[in-house]
Amino acid sequence: MRADALKNRQRLIDVAIELVLEVGGEPARDAIAERAGVGIGTLYRHFPDQQSLLHAATRHVLEKSVAAGEALIEAVPDGVDALRQYMHMALDNGIGAVNILHPLLEKPDWPDLRVRAATLMKSMVGRAARQGTLRKDLSERDIVFGLTRFARPLAVGLSSDEERSLAHRHLDFYLDGLCAEQSRRGALEP
């Protein structure tokens, strides 16, 4: 494969992720090509149909996030710290795009990745709970749910930099809440 072809291919994937996050759904092919700075023909040569690009993009993000997460769980002994770093990292990797794309994919089954991701989440939550720093009533699904809340920009008239920085800030608040001994609300209205 020629060098320029490879570069374009990767660029198309990156742009697709970017646009998926901005649009909050399937972006128009023309828009992807334009933003990537390539002709529409190039897009169609690399990804003959919509699905193949979306698959490639989703897989790219997932793979990066899971791999980094597996490394974190080895490297960071404290459970909540590992979880926190994982979530911030996933957010920067564009994990929100996976959340958006998953329901749009026709055959989104990657047995290998699915297992690795599930195992990773289970380890993260389990260890932190066992260490006593994380609430005991959280499942993996909760973590995924929480992550998705901060993982994609929701238009409120902020620049994308402001949005990113606020997302990280509030993700930290949220994680503080997950560490609280007992929900204040729970105490008030049992």
Next chain:
Amino acid sequence: MRADALKNRQRLIDVAIELVLEVGGEPARDAIAERAGVGIGTLYRHFPDQQSLLHAATRHVLEKSVAAGEALIEAVPDGVDALRQYMHMALDNGIGAVNILHPLLEKPDWPDLRVRAATLMKSMVGRAARQGTLRKDLSERDIVFGLTRFARPLAVGLSSDEERSLAHRHLDFYLDGLCAEQSRRGALEP
């Protein structure tokens, strides 16, 4: 105005809010009319152009939320409790639709409401901070940002009931985090 006309008008507004939340953007007119169970002609008679429907819907949600918030601040003495109840209520009222629609409106200026909303937020945050139960470094914008994270469904393959219930649950976690004396993260990486 005839009774059936009024009923249809209100129904159209409700459906619009519902669809805006589902779609995450401007829904197609046809879809609104169909879901509301009225002919497309009826939609156009009540709201000759797109903007007028979106305006009406936005205003409806905003008005309800602000009014309820003003009542809460009177009725609930504890600052954080008031804030918590406000956020849960706004979530149920479809405040997420406002967040989505605002950037799509052409002339979204309701001086009265804008002032009331700003005042409300300032009071809520200010009082809770003064009472010492809420973090001191939060602005009104932070609260709005946080609210928007939970205020609209983000597709993850959940039924709309599951989604709603998880949103409330995690909003509580998040609020617990806003009450923490000091962020654990902040303590770890200053």
Next chain:
DNA sequence: AATCAAACGGAGGAATATTCTCCGGTTATG
């Protein structure tokens, strides 16, 4: 530096989605 297979760009017609008008029929209201 010459060659050429591989890759590129983008005009523009086809396909699809959305908007919005129009008018014959229906219904609430007095």
Next chain:
DNA sequence: CATAACCGGAGAATATTCCTCCGTTTGATT
């Protein structure tokens, strides 16, 4: 029961998105 107000939805008009095709450019190889 009269009638003004309201309703429904077919379908033409418009906007958007898709995707093919082919002449041009470029990276690799010798």
